[in-house]
Amino acid sequence: MGRQWKQCQTSFFLGSKITADGDCCHEIKRRLLLGRKVMTNLDSILKCRDITLPTKVRLAKAMAFPVVMHGCESWTVKKAKC
Incomplete structure (x- = not known):
């Protein structure tokens, strides 16, 4: 017969925590802390x-930005949070 599916409150997709209500504030804060x-x-x-300033900027772009922006495709930001 058919399978019954349960709705879960949270799930992980590509290392990002996604909640049933679509709120991603906790995930954005976690990523900012990891970047920090x-x-x-x-x-x-x-x-x-x-070390020159341009080299330092390139290091930050290469090492910190990807950590912060990883999984941002799945984030949903609500108008109230903007």
């Missing part, structure tokens, strides 16, 4: 005077 952690780990490199 990456930037903290790069702190010694970013404070080094021997």
Whole structure:
């Protein structure tokens, strides 16, 4: 016969937590914290005077931005949160 499916409250898709109501605020905050952690780990490199500013910018773009933006395709931002 047919299978009965249960509706779950949360699920994970591509490493992102998706809730039944479509609220992604917790996921966005988690990604921002992970990006902040990456930037903290790069702190010694970013404070080094021997490395040029363009190189530091490229490092941030290559290492921090992908961490923050991973899974953003599945985020839904409501008007009230904007």
